[in-house]
Amino acid sequence: MIKVTLKGGVVKEYEAGISVLEIAKDLGAGLYKAACAAKIGDKVVDLRTPVTEDCELAILTFDDEQGKKAFWHTASHVLAQAVKRLFPSAKFAIGPAIDGGFYYDFDVEKPFTAEDLLKIEAEMKKIVKEGIPLERFELEPADALELMKDEPFKLELIQEHAGKGEKISFFKQGDFTDLCAGPHLPDTSRIKAFKLTSSTGAYWRGDSKKAMLCRVYGTAFPKASELEAHLTAIEEAKKRDHNKIGRELEYFTTSDMIGQGLPIMLPKGARVIQQLQRFVEDEEERRGYLLTKTPLMAKSDLYKVSGHWDHYKDGMFVLGDEEKDDEVFALRPMTCPFQYQVFLNRMRSYRDLPMRLGETSTLFRNESSGEMHGLIRVRQFTISEGHLIVRPEQLEEEFRGCVELANFMLETVGLKEDASYRFSKWDPNNKDKYEGTTEQWETAQAQMRKILDHLGMEYTEEEGEAAFYGPKLDIQLKNVHGKEDTAITVQIDMMLAKKFGMEYVDTDGSKTTPYIIHRTSLGCYERTLALLIEKYAGALPMWMMPTQVEVLPIGERQHEAAKEIVAKLKAAGIRTELDDRNEKIGYKIREAQMEKTPYMIVLGDKEIENNVVAVRNRKEGDMGTMSLDAFIALAKEEIETKAIK
Numbered sequence: 001m002i003k004v005t006l007k008g009g010v011v012k013e014y015e016a017g018i019s020v021l022e023i024a025k026d027l028g029a030g031l032y033k034a035a036c037a038a039k040i041g042d043k044v045v046d047l048r049t050p051v052t053e054d055c056e057l058a059i060l061t062f063d064d065e066q067g068k069k070a071f072w073h074t075a076s077h078v079l080a081q082a083v084k085r086l087f088p089s090a091k092f093a094i095g096p097a098i099d100g101g102f103y104y105d106f107d108v109e110k111p112f113t114a115e116d117l118l119k120i121e122a123e124m125k126k127i128v129k130e131g132i133p134l135e136r137f138e139l140e141p142a143d144a145l146e147l148m149k150d151e152p153f154k155l156e157l158i159q160e161h162a163g164k165g166e167k168i169s170f171f172k173q174g175d176f177t178d179l180c181a182g183p184h185l186p187d188t189s190r191i192k193a194f195k196l197t198s199s200t201g202a203y204w205r206g207d208s209k210k211a212m213l214c215r216v217y218g219t220a221f222p223k224a225s226e227l228e229a230h231l232t233a234i235e236e237a238k239k240r241d242h243n244k245i246g247r248e249l250e251y252f253t254t255s256d257m258i259g260q261g262l263p264i265m266l267p268k269g270a271r272v273i274q275q276l277q278r279f280v281e282d283e284e285e286r287r288g289y290l291l292t293k294t295p296l297m298a299k300s301d302l303y304k305v306s307g308h309w310d311h312y313k314d315g316m317f318v319l320g321d322e323e324k325d326d327e328v329f330a331l332r333p334m335t336c337p338f339q340y341q342v343f344l345n346r347m348r349s350y351r352d353l354p355m356r357l358g359e360t361s362t363l364f365r366n367e368s369s370g371e372m373h374g375l376i377r378v379r380q381f382t383i384s385e386g387h388l389i390v391r392p393e394q395l396e397e398e399f400r401g402c403v404e405l406a407n408f409m410l411e412t413v414g415l416k417e418d419a420s421y422r423f424s425k426w427d428p429n430n431k432d433k434y435e436g437t438t439e440q441w442e443t444a445q446a447q448m449r450k451i452l453d454h455l456g457m458e459y460t461e462e463e464g465e466a467a468f469y470g471p472k473l474d475i476q477l478k479n480v481h482g483k484e485d486t487a488i489t490v491q492i493d494m495m496l497a498k499k500f501g502m503e504y505v506d507t508d509g510s511k512t513t514p515y516i517i518h519r520t521s522l523g524c525y526e527r528t529l530a531l532l533i534e535k536y537a538g539a540l541p542m543w544m545m546p547t548q549v550e551v552l553p554i555g556e557r558q559h560e561a562a563k564e565i566v567a568k569l570k571a572a573g574i575r576t577e578l579d580d581r582n583e584k585i586g587y588k589i590r591e592a593q594m595e596k597t598p599y600m601i602v603l604g605d606k607e608i609e610n611n612v613v614a615v616r617n618r619k620e621g622d623m624g625t626m627s628l629d630a631f632i633a634l635a636k637e638e639i640e641t642k643a644i645k
Contacts, residue, residue: 005056014051021047021186024059033190034222035059036067037183046070046183048136062222072097074134074185075194075220076104081132081176082123083216092178093153093204093213100230100482101219105202107153111214112199120216121196131189132174136182144168147177153204154179193227194220197234208368237480242533243374249538249595251529252375261372261379263526271546271575272532273382273525277360279642280384280409280522287405289358289386294338296362300328305499306337307435311468317364331364335385336518340500343389348504353514354394358386358521375530376479382525388517389502395515396451399490402519403455406475406488409522414541414644415477415531419487421457422474423448424465435469436495444494445471467518469495475523480534487527491518539596539618543639549576550597552588554604556580561608565601565628572632574639593618599635619645 001013004023014023020040024047025032038045039058044066051057060067076095083090083106095104106112112120139147141162147170148154157179158168171180173188185191195218202215221227238244246252251269258264265273281291297319303309308316312333320328332338339357348355362382371377390398410416426434426441434441448471452459459473466472472491478484493516503511522528532540542548549569553562559580569576577597579588585602592600600616607614612625626634638645 002051003054004051005054007058016052017050019047020045020049020051020057020059023051023057027059031059031061034061036061036064036185037070039066044183046136047186069097070183071185071191071222072102072220073180073183074188075191075218076102077134077171077173077176077178077180077184078124078127078188078191078194079104079120079196079216079218080106080178081127081173082120084176086119086123091153092151094157095178099478099484101197101217103215103217105153105204105213105215107211108214111201112216114199117196117199117216121194124191124194124196127174128188128191128194130174131187133187134184135172136169136184137172138167138169141168144170144179148179151179190222191220192222193224194218195227195231203368206368206371234481237482240480240534240537241374242376242480242530245538246375246530246533249533251533259379260369261367261377263375263378268546269529272529272540272544275544276413276522276525276528277382277384279412281358281360283405283408284356284358284384284386284521287356287401289356290342292339292342292357292359294335294341294359294361295332296364297329297331298338300330302337303330306496307468307499308333308337311433311435315366317366332361333363333365335359335361335363335383336387336496336516337500339385339387340496340502340516343502344500350391350504350506350512353389353391353504354398355389356386356398357388358384361385375526376483376485378526381527383523384521384525386519386521388519389497389514390517391504391506391512392515395447395492395517396454398517399448399451399492400455402490402517402521403457403473405521406490406519410475410488412642413522413528413532413544414535415487415528418477418531418535420476420484421452421459422465422476422486423452423459423461424467424472424474425461425463426466426471427464430464433468434466435499440494441471444492448473448492467491467493469493470518472518477531479531485527487523487531488520489518489523490520493518539598541642541644542598542635543642545596545598546575547577547595547597548574548639549599549601549635550588550592550595551576551578551601551603552585552592553578553580554585554602556582557605558603558608562603565603565613568628569632569635572636574632574635589616598638599631601631 002016003011003013005011020038024035035047037060038047039060040055062068062071080092080095087108091107093105144158148158161168169181170177171184196216198217200215201212204210204213219230250266252263252265254263300309316333317331322328342357343355364380367377367379388398410419425445470491470493472489474486475488476484477487497516498513503513506512551562551566553559562578566576566578589600598618602614613628613631614625615623615631617623
């Protein structure tokens, strides 16, 4: 008999070898029906997994994040089986669970149309109704290759795993078999409600040099009501999409002649980014940062020393041909090796440290076309980048300061409540991706974990997400569609200073190599603007709005008085516009509301006669009349305190 410790510390005994699903059934019919996967200790496992020794066991349902992933992963297999039945010549790539649902990539003669998706959905309903069991089995690599001989994408994946000396796992459901590690639901009948949401193109493995596949997105839920609520939320999200609102409000545009991933900031968008940059630079100066301005490009020599040439060259814009040209340059994808030259300008003492260097940096990264979206992911962007060169004993305090600065920034712009924290580690099974030794990585990661724990932070851990030179804390934010991106990062680097010969004279006169913290304070300004547009549906906090007040004279008689008011507001530092068009006042108010202008001053004969202004707020509506001085005081307080209303 084995002892299984369940939720709440309850201990039950079972025969060794009992499956997780059988334990769930023993615990109750409700839990059995809701079970999606399980966790033995810290490891997520399939429901079919035998329990052979004493352990802690948690049954995961759709309410758990990993339970959702198993549910959506099974739904992707139902999608694939339906496609196999309807389009027998289709070739199959991958079908993972993602945030909010799943997708599957297919190689087909023609991309799926909306009508095709309806047919596939109908076939999926049949598969669900059939309640087909999912059965896991394993094969030796040679047998796996034989089984998948007609599936080129699966063969590629099997060949990658074949050298590890492990068996290859599969899941079979009726007439469909897929290469898969799981976990999965017991059978297809549990996918009660689903919807295929879109079909788009996607390169195999995100590589534009490889096959273009047809990617079908979908989502699924245990109940129809949950699906309906989710689809409604998606429609609402579309209304907030910065790609829609940002263009409608004329914050940015794009041009095919300029190229994908190269947005053009229109005057309104440029003004918002200017306000954010000034805020960041002023706050960094207050916290002891030194401002730098470094070149946008460098010779390949610089990147070869830093390691970017070996580890990141495919993501860079290279100028020149290494085989023909004496000098080859590249646009910078980061600022770190440039800012190191500031430190290296002369010999440094321990008294110079910590050296906090900050720069509003324009960077260039050769993103694949399938990854780019509006302002979220672009090829040229501006970032609040910085590097802190510190003595080892200063590392924790300075790291804490970077996190506090990042949290302050997010709090001020109103994004803090949407943030999550990820400890991004290296992948010890793929050492070629990284600089340094196993010992160096273990030291750096242990140091970061210690600091994060001292900070009392709640964070997740993710292997394979570290920078090539060190572990990092990633502050993650989701866009309106639920896709998570890194907004801000703080990284520990114990390697690059030595490669660049960076030393300082320590207290005992010896030359010592410093540590480096790579960090951003508000991250990429374009991405931040996108997230702010979506967060506030375009109605940004007043302090960052391109136009803070619009003055709306009722008729031509009020134009001169309106111009005087505009001049006084501008003199008070309030960004103000005058709408003196020959339009009805109701139309002007609606236009200002559509522009998300925080305040409107309506000016008629009565207001001029009484020496007051009639004030409207974009949210509260009519605020009545007040003196211009009173309004200026009200507006300045909201701007200066950076209030979020």
